[in-house]
Amino acid sequence: MPNTAREKKTKLILDVAIKLFTEKGYAATTMEDVAKTAGISKGLSYFYFKxxxxxxxxxxxxxxxxxxxxxxxxxxxxxxxxxxxxxxxxxxxxxxxxxxxxxxxxxxxxxxxxxxxxxxxxxxxxxxxxxxxxxxxxxxxxxxxxxxxxxxxxxxxxxxxxxxxxxxxxxxxxxxxxxxxxxxxxxxxxxxxxxxxxxxxxxxxxxxxxxxxxxxxxxxxxxxxxxxxxxxx
Incomplete structure (x- = not known):
């Protein structure tokens, strides 16, 4: 289980990405979609994943x-x-x-x-x-x-x-x-x-x-x- 703020945020982004990749497909999903669904800024999402x-x-x-x-x-x-x-x-x-x-x-x-x-x-x-x-x-x-x-x-x-x-x-x-x-x-x-x-x-x-x-x-x-x-x- 994630126990730090960074680990929790990383898990959140991964979980959201998995959900969107499953529903929309990889090609149709953008980093902006992931950030918006995760409730974070697009810039912050790039802090965790390049x-x-x-x-x-x-x-x-x-x-x-x-x-x-x-x-x-x-x-x-x-x-x-x-x-x-x-x-x-x-x-x-x-x-x-x-x-x-x-x-x-x-x-x-x-x-x-x-x-x-x-x-x-x-x-x-x-x-x-x-x-x-x-x-x-x-x-x-x-x-x-x-x-x-x-x-x-x-x-x-x-x-x-x-x-x-x-x-x-x-x-x-x-x-x-x-x-x-x-x-x-x-x-x-x-x-x-x-x-x-x-x-x-x-x-x-x-x-x-x-x-x-x-x-x-x-x-x-x-x-x-x-x-x-x-x-x-």
Missing amino acids: NKEDLYMAVTKKAFDELKSIFREIFKQKGRSGLEMLTDLASAYIVFAKSHHMYNDAILNFMGIMQLYTQEQGRDKIHPLILESEHFQKLLDIHHDCGKLGIQMVSHGIKDGSIRPELQPEITFYTVWSMIIGYERLTGPVAYEEKEIKIHLDNWKPGFIKLLQDMLKGTIQAQKPQVVQTSLF
């Missing part, structure tokens, strides 16, 4: 923190196998994306920024105010935190025998993670095209979860992990 890009990066960091808390809660559950943890994670992320749509969009937007950031000529295509944001710099340090927890879930599953022993934890988690994100992104097109193709959201989700589990379990009985590494397919 510009709208800086504010959006702060919101994005908050989104990653919220997602990380979901990963952490699942990972620390006692008596759950690694496979059960990943199954819980898939369901929890789908709920997160639906109930916190703006957070999810911010996270996916940051992933797109990182795709440019890691390319030799890509950084020139990123808004310079984003690169200057202190919150962007913080995101560079913490955006893999969820992945680290996910990798531990896979490793736990390999050790407890619920996940195929020949799988490599890092490759496995990021493949699973891409599948979960892809599922969430495609729920809209599938819902719209359900009259044209033989799939419905009501049966796709359990089918997706089962396929994910079968892929991770494999068709062979779990045994002591070998040095051999292979792909998921």
Whole structure:
């Protein structure tokens, strides 16, 4: 909980920004809108956040923190196998994306920024105010935190025998993670095209979860992990 005047004001501005970004969208929201809704002067809002890009990066960091808390809660559950943890994670992320749509969009937007950031000529295509944001710099340090927890879930599953022993934890988690994100992104097109193709959201989700589990379990009985590494397919 914020306990200083600065922390309280920062939280107020963030909360208002999240509300407006959710209702109006990022492009249609101005710093003046945020300041007016927060009941502060526009000049004061710039004291806490240099510009709208800086504010959006702060919101994005908050989104990653919220997602990380979901990963952490699942990972620390006692008596759950690694496979059960990943199954819980898939369901929890789908709920997160639906109930916190703006957070999810911010996270996916940051992933797109990182795709440019890691390319030799890509950084020139990123808004310079984003690169200057202190919150962007913080995101560079913490955006893999969820992945680290996910990798531990896979490793736990390999050790407890619920996940195929020949799988490599890092490759496995990021493949699973891409599948979960892809599922969430495609729920809209599938819902719209359900009259044209033989799939419905009501049966796709359990089918997706089962396929994910079968892929991770494999068709062979779990045994002591070998040095051999292979792909998921």
